[in-house]
Amino acid sequence: MSGDARKTAAALEYLTGFGNEHSSEAVPGALPLGRNSPQRAPLGLYAEQLSGTAFTEPRARNRRSWLYRISPSAAHPAFVRGQNAAVRTAPFTEQVPDPNRLRWDPLPAPAPGTDFLAGLWTLGGNGDALQRTGMAVHLYHANAAMERVFSDADGELLIVPERGGLLLRTELGLLAAEPGQVALIPRGVRFRVELLDDSARGYVCENYGAPFQLPDLGPIGANGLANARDFQAPVAAYEDVEGPVEVVNKYGGNLWHATYAHSPLDVVAWHGNLTPYVYDLHRFNVIGSISYDHPDPSIFTVLTSPSDTPGLAGVDFVVFAPRWLVGEDTFRPPYFHRNVMSEYMGLVEGAYDAKQAGEGGFAPGCGSLHNMMSAHGPDRETFEKASAAELRPQRMDDGLAFMFETRWPVLTTGQAAQAGHRQPGYDAVWQGLERHFTQG
Ligand SMILES: O=C(O)Cc1cc(O)ccc1O
Numbered sequence: 001m002s003g004d005a006r007k008t009a010a011a012l013e014y015l016t017g018f019g020n021e022h023s024s025e026a027v028p029g030a031l032p033l034g035r036n037s038p039q040r041a042p043l044g045l046y047a048e049q050l051s052g053t054a055f056t057e058p059r060a061r062n063r064r065s066w067l068y069r070i071s072p073s074a075a076h077p078a079f080v081r082g083q084n085a086a087v088r089t090a091p092f093t094e095q096v097p098d099p100n101r102l103r104w105d106p107l108p109a110p111a112p113g114t115d116f117l118a119g120l121w122t123l124g125g126n127g128d129a130l131q132r133t134g135m136a137v138h139l140y141h142a143n144a145a146m147e148r149v150f151s152d153a154d155g156e157l158l159i160v161p162e163r164g165g166l167l168l169r170t171e172l173g174l175l176a177a178e179p180g181q182v183a184l185i186p187r188g189v190r191f192r193v194e195l196l197d198d199s200a201r202g203y204v205c206e207n208y209g210a211p212f213q214l215p216d217l218g219p220i221g222a223n224g225l226a227n228a229r230d231f232q233a234p235v236a237a238y239e240d241v242e243g244p245v246e247v248v249n250k251y252g253g254n255l256w257h258a259t260y261a262h263s264p265l266d267v268v269a270w271h272g273n274l275t276p277y278v279y280d281l282h283r284f285n286v287i288g289s290i291s292y293d294h295p296d297p298s299i300f301t302v303l304t305s306p307s308d309t310p311g312l313a314g315v316d317f318v319v320f321a322p323r324w325l326v327g328e329d330t331f332r333p334p335y336f337h338r339n340v341m342s343e344y345m346g347l348v349e350g351a352y353d354a355k356q357a358g359e360g361g362f363a364p365g366c367g368s369l370h371n372m373m374s375a376h377g378p379d380r381e382t383f384e385k386a387s388a389a390e391l392r393p394q395r396m397d398d399g400l401a402f403m404f405e406t407r408w409p410v411l412t413t414g415q416a417a418q419a420g421h422r423q424p425g426y427d428a429v430w431q432g433l434e435r436h437f438t439q440g
């Protein structure tokens with residue numbers, strides 16, 4: 001199982017660049033030249049367009065790929081609605097909006113034989129999947145390879161592994177994603193998740209809105225943050241499998257099943273700019289203050305899903321990566337604040353500079369939700385230490401944390417509100433912050 005997947009992962013090749021017009025063929029001559037849809041596509045393949053944006057969206061935002069496949073996607077029997085397991089979708093109505101700061105321990109280990117889809121557990125979200133607005137936060141914990149194939153018509157999936165590597169077999173080819181890397185599966189792209197280790201756990205941002213793009217750099221200049229060349233797309237790879245393949249389609253919040261007579265991962269060649277991709281967060285070029293004050297975390301944005309209002313993201317994916325802190329006369333950890341945006345945070349490695357990491361603290365696999373206007377910031381211990389620390393240049397290299405920051409409050413699911421792994425005493429981290437005020 002995982003041994004074969006590891007060998008496959010180690011041999012993978014990639015195409016590099018974000019949003020490029022890539023092309024790839026697993027069999028020479030499979031890609032038509034000079035046109036997308038010849039009268040008869042090469043090698044007896046079917047030509048098919050996959051759209052990620054409306055046909056008419058501006059060229060700079062337009063995303064689509066042409067796939068050349070053994071069977072057209074249209075050749076499938078009716079989907080039949082099945083159980084939704086622990087997967088939930090916006091609009092989220094099970095709970096009222098909660099002004100409290102919430103935190104969860106990692107998702108507990110599942111029963112043996114749990115694949116990525118069975119191990120997917122929705123924490124909450126916002127917006128409305130059918131309006132293509134908002135996002136959902138999911139966690140996963142799996143210990144078995146998927147045999148079935150999954151696609152999500154409701155949104156793209158940004159997968160953030162925290163433990164255990166993943167081998168993603170997608171329609172456009174194979175990707176491997178280890179903890180510290182992230183993988184993106186575009187809306188509707190069929191894929192299967194195999195495990196590179198005995199089990200795998202992590203976080204998923206399901207983005208119902210506009211596809212993630214790189215943020216503008218403004219005065220930063222032409223380079224920096226996540227550099228486009230570090231994004232890796234797969235090369236074409238196909239399965240020529242006849243016989244029953246179970247395909248699960250998440251559509252309008254429900255899981256629909258169909259048994260295909262062939263594998264839908266049968267794309268022999270493709271070209272275009274709508275692709276899955278993987279990105280190593282350690283490649284993030286961290287930019288920060290070299291004088292004083294703690295910059296706002298928008299400077300750590302890896303990917304952004306813009307909304308109709310400039311500067312106001314449906315969701316941003318932000319990383320707190322290893323970096324130097326040199327600010328003079330500065331409280332260096334994240335400041336106390338109330339944010340109009342809503343913040344879900346997770347931890348992939350080590351510790352986060354605003355929170356203690358130990359048992360019952362913010363450890364890898366944990367998640368916190370600081371919704372719109374909820375007051376948060378450093379916990380008491382962090383505040384006390386950082387207020388007294390000698391301000392020498394300090395290398396922060398023992399942590400990799402991230403944030404899904406969204407314009408709307410995140411409503412939790414019932415299962416998240418009632419979860420046994422929720423930390424009931426989270427408020428206590430801000431207790432005992434002493435009064436230091438003196439009048440002159
Ligand atoms: O709350 C958090 O820890 C996230 C965060 C980090 C930071 O550096 C500044 C603001 C902010 O919301």
Ligand SMILES: [Fe+2]
Binds near residue numbers: 337339343370376377
């Ligand atoms: Fe915050």
